[in-house]
Amino acid sequence: MFTNKNKIKEIVSEIIDEKILGVSKDIIEHIETGISSKELKQTLESMNIRQIEVPGIKKQHFLFEKVLKLIAKDFNVYLYSMPGTGKTYMAQEIAKALKLDFYFSGAILEPYKLIGFKSAKGDYIETDFYKCFKNGGLFLFDEMDASNPEALIIINAALANKFLDFPNGRVFAHEKFRLIGAGNTNGIDIGTGYTARQQLDIATLDRFIFLEMPYDEKLEERFSRGYINGKYYFDRFLMARRIVFNEKLPLICSTRSLILFKISSKWLYMKRSIWNDYFKECFT
Structure with missing residues (x-):
């Protein structure tokens, strides 16, 4: 079932060419499972799915x-x-x-x-x-x-x-x-x-x-775009996460919390959520 990276790229490219998966080729590097396009197509057709809409x-x-x-x-x-x-x-x-x-x-x-x-x-x-x-x-x-x-x-x-x-x-x-x-x-x-x-x-x-399933920081960075001072607070959010990890603190700097801050547009809530003596340098 599993194969090398070049073979994976061939399989995924074949899948994309057959329009079984409507995805762009820039995500190929993230796919590690070598299931052939024929097998996948047969499986999807058995489920009455002609094309996956991602x-x-x-x-x-x-x-x-x-x-x-x-x-x-x-x-x-x-x-x-x-x-x-x-x-x-x-x-x-x-x-x-x-x-x-x-x-x-x-x-x-x-x-x-x-x-x-x-x-x-x-x-x-x-x-x-x-x-x-x-x-x-x-x-x-x-x-x-x-x-x-x-x-x-x-x-x-x-x-x-x-x-x-x-x-x-x-x-x-x-x-x-x-x-x-x-x-x-x-x-x-x-x-x-x-x-x-x-x-x-x-x-x-x-x-x-x-x-x-680790935090996807590239995805998180995209969430932070388009908001006033979004990049500024996102950088400090990551800094806080590093400190939490390195110091083994009982705190969570999650994607969920980052999205919550974005949706509510209350970036300063992040200050209050993880504020303590460890983080003063991150937010000043």
């Missing part, structure tokens, strides 16, 4: 195309990162590109919140996972590393067998069922600060392609 490629994280191709080919992807890199947004945009309904769940602490349950009257109460599994769609299972291990065992079985026994009976996975997992850890090394996380078992690790 929403605003310049507004996407640099991993977007790689994850898009993996999900289109029916690989299960687990994205891990610091908070606020845009994992949920990416999953929503991939669902749009693949013309799939989008479903979401945060950490699942009780298995019934994943598979549903029967009410006192005997009626089956559906969950988003049930609807997605049965009818097709893209399910984002966020905070997987903070979920009950019993819930992850259910996910493992569903992904391995392509069917699952729900309280109302056995259901086979829809051909358009896709799943993205996400968390703040890689499932092995929990790291400091993530006290509510836990290691994922080997069976779960084996069912996903794990991709680290």
Whole structure:
């Protein structure tokens, strides 16, 4: 499945030439998965998709195309990162590109919140996972590393067998069922600060392609354009992030927070958010 960079460029160029993916060639360097255009085309046609419409490629994280191709080919992807890199947004945009309904769940602490349950009257109460599994769609299972291990065992079985026994009976996975997992850890090394996380078992690790999703600073820089003093505060935002990382401070300078500042046009809020003795030099 994986191949060298020159072969990747050939494959991606072929895909672009066939207009399967409407993307520009300047993103080729970010694509590392060597899935042939023929395989991808067959997969998309089986989903009744003749052409993927990539929403605003310049507004996407640099991993977007790689994850898009993996999900289109029916690989299960687990994205891990610091908070606020845009994992949920990416999953929503991939669902749009693949013309799939989008479903979401945060950490699942009780298995019934994943598979549903029967009410006192005997009626089956559906969950988003049930609807997605049965009818097709893209399910984002966020905070997987903070979920009950019993819930992850259910996910493992569903992904391995392509069917699952729900309280109302056995259901086979829809051909358009896709799943993205996400968390703040890689499932092995929990790291400091993530006290509510836990290691994922080997069976779960084996069912996903794990991709680290770092902050995309080129994308963040584009977000900062067009605002008064945007470049000035963006440079200091990055300076603050470096200090947080180097000093291992319990603070987050995320893409989410940067976008929030941009949308609200309250760049000075960034001053108050991360202001302390470490950062005085950054904002004066």
